[in-house]
Amino acid sequence: QKEVEQDPGPLSVPEGAIVSLNCTYSNSAFQYFMWYRQYSRKGPELLMYTYSSGNKEDGRFTAQVDKSSKYISLFIRDSQPSDSATYLCAMKRNTGGFKTIFGAGTRLFVKA
Amino acid sequence: NAGVTQTPKFQVLKTGQSMTLQCAQDMNHEYMSWYRQDPGMGLRLIHYSVGAGITDQGEVPNGYNVSRSTTEDFPLRLLSAAPSQTSVYFCASRTGTSGSSEQFFGPGTRLTVL
Numbered sequence: 001q002k003e004v005e006q007d008p009g010p011l012s013v014p015e016g017a018i019v020s021l022n023c024t025y026s027n028s029a030f031q032y033f034m035w036y037r038q039y040s041r042k043g044p045e046l047l048m049y050t051y052s053s054g055n056k057e058d059g060r061f062t063a064q065v066d067k068s069s070k071y072i073s074l075f076i077r078d079s080q081p082s083d084s085a086t087y088l089c090a091m092k093r094n095t096g097g098f099k100t101i102f103g104a105g106t107r108l109f110v111k112a
Numbered sequence: 113n114a115g116v117t118q119t120p121k122f123q124v125l126k127t128g129q130s131m132t133l134q135c136a137q138d139m140n141h142e143y144m145s146w147y148r149q150d151p152g153m154g155l156r157l158i159h160y161s162v163g164a165g166i167t168d169q170g171e172v173p174n175g176y177n178v179s180r181s182t183t184e185d186f187p188l189r190l191l192s193a194a195p196s197q198t199s200v201y202f203c204a205s206r207t208g209t210s211g212s213s214e215q216f217f218g219p220g221t222r223l224t225v226l
Contacts, residue, residue, distance in 0.1 A: 004215065006151065013223070032212065034184050043116070043217030051212065100215070102154035 004090055006103030013024050015112050019076040023089035026070065028103075030091040033065050035074045038086045038105065039088045045088075048074070079110045113138050116218035120202050124224045125193040133188040133221050135203030141216075143184040143206045145170070148176065148199040149220075155202065161186055162209075193225045 006023045012020055021035075031052055036044035048053040050056045053067045072091075076083055089103040122208045137144065145160035157170030161180040175197060177189040186205075190197060200222050206215040 004154070008153075032210075041220070043204075043219050045217065046214050047211060049214075070169050090155075094210075100159075102156075106156045 001026065003101050004089065004091060004103045007106055008104055010107040010109055012105055012109040012111060014082060015079060015110055017079050017110070019079050019083070019108060019110075021044070021074040021076075021089075021106050021108070023072050023091075024070055025072070025091055025101075027091070027093075027101075028067070028070065029093045031094040032092040033072050034090040034092070034100075035061075035063055036039050036088040036090060036102075038088060040085070044088055045103045076108075079108075081110050082108050084108060115139065116216050118201075118204055118218035118221050120221060121219070122222045124226065125190070125224050126153055127193060127195060129193050131190050131193065133190075133201055133203075133223075134185045135218060136184050137186075137203075137205040137216070138184065138205075139184060139205060139216065141205035142183065143209060143213075144180070145206075145215075146186070146188045147202045148172065149202060150199050151188070158188065158201075175224050189193055190223075193215065195225045196205045197223065198224060200211065 004025045034049040037047045038044040048063045050063045053065045055062045060077045074083045075104045086105040088105045092100045116137045142163045146158040147155040159178040161167045203218040204215045207213045
């Protein structure tokens with residue numbers, strides 16, 4: 001079983017829709033939770049990170065962490081065609097140096 | 113700032129050939145790493161470095177070598193290429209190892225081994 005599970009999609013939505021992207025994980029020691037956005041044939045770029053449980057909002061993006069359920073989400077409001085990309089979740093323990101575990105990524109298409 | 117740069121962008125090798133993937137960063141980051149990205153697998157750490165002269169193995173190090181002679185450069189060497197090494201390779205750098213330190217990725221090298 002993978003430490004981090006992420007539905008690969010693809011997920012196709014109309015412009016303006018609310019998008020929900022999710023990951024589940026098995027290691028309760030994870031404390032940092034990140035979302036990366038990766039455009040086609042580009043490197044991943046950090047979108048948001050959250051420490052421990054709770055919500056974090058940045059413009060149209062909201063990250064949620066539910067440590068009791070080992071479940072994290074990224075919500076995109078008023079989705080735009082420019083949001084079309086692969087979204088990777090990633091997790092890290094508070095200690096443990098370089099060991100960041102990435103999900104496989106969900107491909108999102110926002111249709112104009 | 114150019115950020116993290118990688119060369120080449122694309123490469124085709126025959127089984128058994130060797131090559132070096134280049135990576136450079138101009139952000140004066142101490143920490144650098146190499147990942148491979150395969151469909152359905154996510155990013156997996158190959159090797160990493162915490163400073164010039166210091167490297168260590170990640171999750172999937174077999175078949176790869178690294179060295180770090182300067183802060184800026186972190187090349188990845190494939191010793192004897194195998195079809196299983198067909199992948200997209202990303203180099204990354206960061207200021208620290210805490211979860212709050214942002215990791216910056218290069219644009220990737222797409223490698224095909226025939």
